[in-house]
Amino acid sequence: MDCTDPHTLADWWAETLGWDVEPQDEAFIRDMVAKGFATDDQTTHHRGKLVWKTGGAIVHPDNGRRMLFQFDEAAKTVKNRMHVDIRAGDANRDAERDKLVARGATFLWDGQQGPFTWVTLADPEGNEFCVS
Known part of the structure; x- marks a missing residue:
């Protein structure tokens, strides 16, 4: 990266x-x-x-x-070429999001495709990743 x-x-x-x-x-x-x-x-x-x-x-x-x-x-100025997904589970996703934001991640958006939901964040240098 x-x-x-x-x-x-x-x-x-x-x-x-x-x-x-x-x-x-x-x-x-x-x-x-x-x-x-x-x-x-x-x-x-x-x-x-x-x-x-x-x-x-x-x-x-x-x-x-x-x-x-x-x-x-x-x-970073454009979309990353590598994308990390962190699987926290539905019950832990929001808590994991909050913990990461407290440590310097930026919330970008919530996502959903059918029954699957995730949150997209950016690390401290702006690299997007998801927590599902």
Whole structure:
């Protein structure tokens, strides 16, 4: 997922999905800079740790599925090409929506198709996703 603040958005999605932020190896990063394979400008600090500036990832705690958040200086301007659906269940959908809005999501609209209902939200960088 392209974004302007990959580490912050990775944190947000990790909490949203119950996944883990993938750790980055600070010693490896320092070694790459020391050997001239990377520059200090390609790194940043996030939550007190040295990380690659261009991206961060989250991983599913059980099966290792991974979602990458990569830096793009341009803010989102068109519909996303990837769309995440979070299945909360009818009984939990509104509570999940409220929790996500409290954490920085934006409510966009309610949807329905036949007996199926969902709510469409946007994450803190404007990427649309649904909770059903």
